[in-house]
Amino acid sequence: MAYSDKVVDHFTNPRNMGSFKKDEEGVGTGMVGAPECGDVMKLQIKVQNDMIVDAKFKTFGCGSAIASSSLATEWLKGKTIEEAQKIKNTDIVQELNLPPVKIHCSVLAEDAIKAALADYQKKADGILADAK
Amino acid sequence: MDHHPHSTAGPRELQMARSMCWHCQSEVAGEYFCDRCVKVQPVSKELDYFTCLGFPRRLTIDQHQLEAKFYELSRAFHPDFYQNKSAAEQTISLGNSAMLNTAYRTLRDPIERAEYLLDLEAGSVKQIRNSPPADLFEEILELQDTLNEYRAVERTSATESTLRTKLQSERNMLEQRQRDMEAALQQLFVQWDALQDRGEATSQARAERDRILKEMREHLSNRTYVKNIVSDLVSTIG
Numbered sequence: 575m576a577y578s579d580k581v582v583d584h585f586t587n588p589r590n591m592g593s594f595k596k597d598e599e600g601v602g603t604g605m606v607g608a609p610e611c612g613d614v615m616k617l618q619i620k621v622q623n624d625m626i627v628d629a630k631f632k633t634f635g636c637g638s639a640i641a642s643s644s645l646a647t648e649w650l651k652g653k654t655i656e657e658a659q660k661i662k663n664t665d666i667v668q669e670l671n672l673p674p675v676k677i678h679c680s681v682l683a684e685d686a687i688k689a690a691l692a693d694y695q696k697k698a699d700g701i702l703a704d705a706k
Numbered sequence: 707m708d709h710h711p712h713s714t715a716g717p718r719e720l721q722m723a724r725s726m727c728w729h730c731q732s733e734v735a736g737e738y739f740c741d742r743c744v745k746v747q748p749v750s751k752e753l754d755y756f757t758c759l760g761f762p763r764r765l766t767i768d769q770h771q772l773e774a775k776f777y778e779l780s781r782a783f784h785p786d787f788y789q790n791k792s793a794a795e796q797t798i799s800l801g802n803s804a805m806l807n808t809a810y811r812t813l814r815d816p817i818e819r820a821e822y823l824l825d826l827e828a829g830s831v832k833q834i835r836n837s838p839p840a841d842l843f844e845e846i847l848e849l850q851d852t853l854n855e856y857r858a859v860e861r862t863s864a865t866e867s868t869l870r871t872k873l874q875s876e877r878n879m880l881e882q883r884q885r886d887m888e889a890a891l892q893q894l895f896v897q898w899d900a901l902q903d904r905g906e907a908t909s910q911a912r913a914e915r916d917r918i919l920k921e922m923r924e925h926l927s928n929r930t931y932v933k934n935i936v937s938d939l940v941s942t943i944g
Binding site: 605606607609610611612613614616632634 | 844926935
């Protein structure tokens with residue numbers, strides 16, 4: 575099976591690879607894994623005033639998993655929290671032209687986005703609660 | 707006809723009990739061949755692999771017994787022996803052989819056997835989502851960074867040998883961890899079998915069942931993660 579050009583592009587030239595400090599203010603971390611194939615994905619967002627100003631990822635897995643998370647970070651940047659919630663794995667499948675056997679990679683990326691957003695929210699709520 | 711409004715028999719049992727020989731219509735209760743007309747019977751696709759091979763749903767299986775049963779059935783179903791039979795029998799022989807091969811391949815390997823059993827039994831446990839092992843994931847991602855560093859570094863440099871030593875010791879540690887997980891799985895297999903043998907229907911037994919399945923899922927998943935990074939390590943540092 576051949577990877578699409580877009581997958582190859584993201585795979586050979588991944589965007590936003592790296593990480594933020596977990597406890598940094600405004601950072602949300604999503605850590606997910608696919609027990610079926612053993613892929614591991616970490617996706618982080620940095621939020622300021624409800625806007626995702628930066629995103630980073632680290633992925634241990636196949637080319638499609640790396641491409642899916644790389645694309646996800648690109649899309650996340652500049653989006654509001656609300657807009658980010660709407661990113662669907664099917665959007666990733668379409669953009670990267672993923673074959674059926676690689677759809678689970680896009681699912682993993684969506685899960686990572688959701689987990690990062692939830693983590694950010696949890697931290698933000700905690701800070702609010704502390705302030706009260 | 708008996709009516710059992712509260713019968714606990716699932717659709718699988720009912721189907722088995724009702725099945726008839728496709729050729730002479732006499733009753734066959736899950737046998738591979740009809741008692742009366744001796745025609746080969748299709749193994750239902752609904753059957754689980756344990757039943758298909760005539761084994762109880764246990765995780766400790768005698769390899770020799772399994773192999774012997776597989777060979778016996780392979781001979782019984784083999785398409786070569788059906789060349790002069792009717793088209794219907796040839797089709798059944800093909801279908802049964804394919805099913806038998808998959809069943810044997812799945813049950814032969816203890817890990818695949820356990821994965822398969824989890825699939826069969828998960829029903830009530832599926833809701834219990836294990837939270838991802840964050841520490842293990844961090845470790846794997848960090849290790850991957852070191853691996854990338856190692857791949858980029860100049861061969862035979864001092865940095866290379868330092869990194870190599872580090873990766874080598876990580877590899878040993880992870881391999882040990884994989885062995886530990888496999889030992890833990892082995893224990894869970896024994897516990898599962900013992901629980902099945904007792905056959906209790908108490909709430910305590912149900913809780914025990916769910917605990918075993920959940921822990922099994924956890925160890926199986928973590929083992930896959932560890933195995934993946936180990937194989938990456940092995941292919942990189944040799």
